[in-house]
Amino acid sequence: MSLPSVLDTIDHSLPEATDRLLELLRIPSISTDPAFKADCDRAADWLVEDLKTIGFDAAKRMTPGHPMVVAHAGTTGPHILFYGHYDVQPVDPLNLWDRDPFDPQVQDTAKGRVIRGRGSADDKGQLMTFIEACRAWKTVHGTLPGRITIFLEGEEESGSPSLIPFMQENAEELRSDIALICDTGMFDSKTPAIVTMLRGLSKCELTVHAANKDLHSGMFGGPAMNPIRVLTKILGTLHDDQGRVTIPGFYDDVEELPDAVRQQWQNLAFDHAAFLGDVDLSVPAGEQDRTPLEQIWSRPTAEINGIWGGYTGAGFKTVLPAEAHAKISFRLVSKMDPDKINNAFEAWFKAQLPADCSVEFKDVNGSPASVMSIDDPAFEKARKALSEEWGTEAAYVGAGGSIPIAGYFKDILGMDAMLIGFGRDDDQMHSPNEKYDVESFHKGIRSWARILDKLM
Ligand SMILES: [Zn+2]
Numbered sequence: 050m051s052l053p054s055v056l057d058t059i060d061h062s063l064p065e066a067t068d069r070l071l072e073l074l075r076i077p078s079i080s081t082d083p084a085f086k087a088d089c090d091r092a093a094d095w096l097v098e099d100l101k102t103i104g105f106d107a108a109k110r111m112t113p114g115h116p117m118v119v120a121h122a123g124t125t126g127p128h129i130l131f132y133g134h135y136d137v138q139p140v141d142p143l144n145l146w147d148r149d150p151f152d153p154q155v156q157d158t159a160k161g162r163v164i165r166g167r168g169s170a171d172d173k174g175q176l177m178t179f180i181e182a183c184r185a186w187k188t189v190h191g192t193l194p195g196r197i198t199i200f201l202e203g204e205e206e207s208g209s210p211s212l213i214p215f216m217q218e219n220a221e222e223l224r225s226d227i228a229l230i231c232d233t234g235m236f237d238s239k240t241p242a243i244v245t246m247l248r249g250l251s252k253c254e255l256t257v258h259a260a261n262k263d264l265h266s267g268m269f270g271g272p273a274m275n276p277i278r279v280l281t282k283i284l285g286t287l288h289d290d291q292g293r294v295t296i297p298g299f300y301d302d303v304e305e306l307p308d309a310v311r312q313q314w315q316n317l318a319f320d321h322a323a324f325l326g327d328v329d330l331s332v333p334a335g336e337q338d339r340t341p342l343e344q345i346w347s348r349p350t351a352e353i354n355g356i357w358g359g360y361t362g363a364g365f366k367t368v369l370p371a372e373a374h375a376k377i378s379f380r381l382v383s384k385m386d387p388d389k390i391n392n393a394f395e396a397w398f399k400a401q402l403p404a405d406c407s408v409e410f411k412d413v414n415g416s417p418a419s420v421m422s423i424d425d426p427a428f429e430k431a432r433k434a435l436s437e438e439w440g441t442e443a444a445y446v447g448a449g450g451s452i453p454i455a456g457y458f459k460d461i462l463g464m465d466a467m468l469i470g471f472g473r474d475d476d477q478m479h480s481p482n483e484k485y486d487v488e489s490f491h492k493g494i495r496s497w498a499r500i501l502d503k504l505m
Contacts, residue, residue, distance in 0.1 A: 074153040080136035081207035112211035115203030126195030130225035133176025134205035137168035145481035162487040170476035174485035178493035195505035234472035241435040244468035246447035249381035251415025264369035346447020387415025434499035
């Protein structure tokens with residue numbers, strides 16, 4: 050095979066690849082602000098033209114919002130779908146930028162060379178790693194490896210309103226053997242990662258009602274029940290003293306980690322004390338028998354996100370309020386069903402209510418976790434390719450928050466997604482002075498070439 054020639058081509062053409070990225074970064078494709086609509090369009094056009102130069106059948110596809118870019122190449126072999134997004138976050142506060150966010154530049158810093166500019170890490174720099182890998186492949190082989198579909202969105206930073214309808218309408222065209230998503234980060238600056246678990250979320254708001262009106266504590270204090278007391282008493286037992294959630298059945302659908310994955314996580318360099326220390330905390334609050342990484346990536350949570358009632362203004366009012374409120378959310382893992390969890394919480398809460406209090410639930414909704422089936426050999430192939438490129442064993446990791454696109458690929462197209470990205474913690478995505486390390490860009494391109502070589 051001529052993978053070495055492809056890697057060589059990538060090394061030699063890095064200056065040109067960087068110039069192309071800088072050109073894309075100069076287009077201020079801020080999706081959330083209508084003032085930049087024409088620029089979003091221009092970014093899509095730029096990508097279509099660029100993809101055509103490397104043999105893709107590429108087109109801008111209109112939606113009610115910003116256009117999608119869809120490009121196909123190859124007719125035989127495994128079919129891979131690559132996803133990225135060309136839109137960027139707004140740039141304010143502008144005065145905190147050291148330079149014009151849309152006049153990108155390669156800079157030398159104490160930590161190495163970086164590409165500075167809005168979108169450099171999120172996600173233009175990342176999506177170009179894949180396109181540049183395809184370009185180098187084409188240069189060496191004259192064709193692209195296997196069937197590749199590139200799918201680029203222009204509304205990721207503004208809630209992806211057109212994404213689901215577009216995927217539904219074009220499901221046949223987009224469905225592939227596996228999806229590759231490049232919009233995440235490395236575990237640390239040396240350790241590449243594939244995100245295979247994304248936690249889901251369910252949530253609700255609740256109101257406890259007691260007396261039929263607000264009461265004076267001088268008149269009713271004592272005999273009358275205070276709904277804030279009811280609310281805090283019940284919510285105070287949501288966790289036991291081992292950090293476990295006490296709702297019956299809460300853990301029923303939580304699967305244990307495969308041993309191999311648990312082992313990988315134990316081998317990752319993660320400073321638990323520093324993790325809490327960074328936010329000025331030191332006492333672990335989660336499940337006592339689980340490591341923090343396990344808790345964040347593979348365990349569910351229950352959190353009280355807001356709680357209010359009675360008088361909270363200036364001064365004082367000795368009120369016994371008629372009602373009390375809270376907002377509650379649950380991070381979900383493995384097979385946990387959001388409806389089942391919300392129902393279990395409601396039943397648990399109601400069972401503890403005093404006889405003449407009532408509770409109302411509203412805004413009850415949720416979405417399940419996404420867990421990729423890593424027994425698909427494609428995952429091990431990609432992990433091996435990443436390990437070879439970075440000289441460090443790549444890890445399967447989880448993500449504590451949600452990345453909706455991965456779930457959409459599964460639900461709408463029935464395919465697993467590999468989330469592989471080369472961002473770093475200090476990239477300042479969504480913040481002033483966003484950057485992407487030149488090393489991430491360069492080795493990211495090389496990583497994709499190695500992954501394509503193994504997958505095709
Ligand atoms: Zn992104």
